[in-house]
Amino acid sequence: MPRSKSAPKDRVSRIVGSSVLVPKVTPKTFYGHGIPDIDSNHLTGKLIAVEGADGSGRSTQIARLVQWLEASGHHTVQVGLKRSTLVSEELEQAQQGNILARTTLSLFYATDFADQLENTILPALRAGSMVIADRYIYTLMARDLVRGVDETWLRNLYGIALAPDAVFYLEVCPELLVQRVFAKNQSLDYWESGMDLGLSRDMFDSFLRYQGLMRDTFRRLQQTYGFDIVDGERSPDAINAELQSRIEAVLAGR
Amino acid sequence: MQKFSDLGYPGRLIAVEGLDGSGKSTQIFLLKRWLEMQGLKVFFSEWNSSALVKSATSKGKKQNLLTPTTFSLIHATDFADRYERQLVPLLKAGYIVLCDRYIFTAYARDVVRGCPPEWVRGVYNFAALPDLTFFFKASLDVSLSRILDNRPTLKHHEAGMDLNLSPDPYESFRIFQGRIFEQYLSMSTEFGFLVMDANQRIEEQQGLVRRLVSTHIDLGQFRLTRAA
Numbered sequence: 373m374p375r376s377k378s379a380p381k382d383r384v385s386r387i388v389g390s391s392v393l394v395p396k397v398t399p400k401t402f403y404g405h406g407i408p409d410i411d412s413n414h415l416t417g418k419l420i421a422v423e424g425a426d427g428s429g430r431s432t433q434i435a436r437l438v439q440w441l442e443a444s445g446h447h448t449v450q451v452g453l454k455r456s457t458l459v460s461e462e463l464e465q466a467q468q469g470n471i472l473a474r475t476t477l478s479l480f481y482a483t484d485f486a487d488q489l490e491n492t493i494l495p496a497l498r499a500g501s502m503v504i505a506d507r508y509i510y511t512l513m514a515r516d517l518v519r520g521v522d523e524t525w526l527r528n529l530y531g532i533a534l535a536p537d538a539v540f541y542l543e544v545c546p547e548l549l550v551q552r553v554f555a556k557n558q559s560l561d562y563w564e565s566g567m568d569l570g571l572s573r574d575m576f577d578s579f580l581r582y583q584g585l586m587r588d589t590f591r592r593l594q595q596t597y598g599f600d601i602v603d604g605e606r607s608p609d610a611i612n613a614e615l616q617s618r619i620e621a622v623l624a625g626r
Numbered sequence: 627m628q629k630f631s632d633l634g635y636p637g638r639l640i641a642v643e644g645l646d647g648s649g650k651s652t653q654i655f656l657l658k659r660w661l662e663m664q665g666l667k668v669f670f671s672e673w674n675s676s677a678l679v680k681s682a683t684s685k686g687k688k689q690n691l692l693t694p695t696t697f698s699l700i701h702a703t704d705f706a707d708r709y710e711r712q713l714v715p716l717l718k719a720g721y722i723v724l725c726d727r728y729i730f731t732a733y734a735r736d737v738v739r740g741c742p743p744e745w746v747r748g749v750y751n752f753a754a755l756p757d758l759t760f761f762f763k764a765s766l767d768v769s770l771s772r773i774l775d776n777r778p779t780l781k782h783h784e785a786g787m788d789l790n791l792s793p794d795p796y797e798s799f800r801i802f803q804g805r806i807f808e809q810y811l812s813m814s815t816e817f818g819f820l821v822m823d824a825n826q827r828i829e830e831q832q833g834l835v836r837r838l839v840s841t842h843i844d845l846g847q848f849r850l851t852r853a854a
Contacts, residue, residue: 408694408740458691459700462682471678473710475752479703480679486695528748532695 392445396625400497403509404531407490412534417497418622419534421508421599422615423590424542425583426564427552428604429611433542434506436612437619441502446623449496452506456487467563478516482529485509489533497534509533510541510597514589518582519569537622539599540615541590546583548605550576629755630717637717638843639754641728643810644762645803646784647772648824649831653762654726656832657839661722666848669716673727676707687783694739697783701732702749709753722848729753730817734809738802739789758842760835761814764824766807770800 400412400419420437424430434450441448454460463480466472472480496503509530516526544552553560560575562568566582567575594601602614630639640657642650654670661668674683683700686692692700716723729750736746764772773780774796782788785795786802814821820838822831839845 405742405745408742457689458686458696459682462678466678472707476679476703476706476710479699479706479749483682483696483699483703486693486699487691490693490695491691522752525748525751528745531745531748 395623398625401535403533403535407532415497416500419503419536421505421536421539423507423510425549427549428542428544432608434504447501449501449503451488451492454484456484458487459484474519478521481512486532510593514586517589518585538618540602541599542602542604544604546580549583550579627755629757631757633754635717636720638757639723640758641725641756642760643730645769647769648762648764650762651726653831653835654724657835658724660836665850667721667850669721670724671708673731674704676704679704679707694741698736698741728756734806737809738805759819760822761819762822762824766804768825
């Protein structure tokens, strides 16, 4: 009967603005043994990682995702590189002075990551929050791989990491990245240009080559870790629409 | 894993391991003095001493921020810093490098704290093995009384209080050290530790240490200035 059908439909349309989707809990896994004494079955939130070079639109996309998730009624927690209580200051100092050797810097970043994993990410997921990671282990691994660190060693090291529910790599070609960086900063960053690698004494040239190597490495890591490579050269709206639909699928447990 | 000598380094690395209070620091100090007095190129390096990392470690310990994983990683960072910037260059320059604790300390402690052994060993596998490793094996009671008699206040991590073994720091320390001791024993054969009876007199032990070092290492190669 059309009447009885239209009545509930009406009600639904009236409450559309206030309905909140409860995300489906899906099993989580660690890449390796994980963290001692952590039961991944209790992690009811979702972990979403956004990877990409400076200038790939990462921050813009994350800001929009947080807006959207919170508007949709999901509590959101943000983490990122060099944000741990434990070592962020020391890591910053070390980077400024460029005094640490390869393995040391790598382990320092892993410490920073582990601290946030245990003190922020896991508790937030246990509480059912959406955790948005502004870069995750893949950036750390890619940086090290480009610098010749052993991949087996890195995989063991990051065996502590939780596999995210979604990972997006915003891919932008080095030529466009450099234009975006200049539009914002007027100068290139030493590390983002890979100057420590000695690819070229010319910073512009080094930037292009380094970012090209990073992109190749991300593509290679994608084969192993199966994340989404997102064309970051489109408009912010188009990119965000893609991310949202992927995250909607994650929330629905698909 | 290979030793520095297997890898063709001109230098040699000697490590001492053992529980707190086993007397290993005393022994390595006396070994260092002996080597120095012969005019040899010697360098001494201590666990947990890289300047930059140290501030993070002590902050972590003071504010009780460390978990077994971050405890392990921050010590690995400290070790890597010393390894890459000091130990390796010195070994390439033909020094005898003396280490008060080496990777075995991490193997033992981190595993007792609950980190998987394969993971810990994997993290440290960038490091070569020492050419000689002395393990100072004192009875647990002797080690405990040496520490507890000297320093009545135990630090949180030192006593293994983070493991919730016992609310009493002294009892916790005993249990914790006992477990580390077991880890050392189980590594002893695998890594060919030179096991020292640390219950002996200082001079007896030092005599043996010096004899063993001169048997295993051709000390004449390490003179500061070569004889004409």
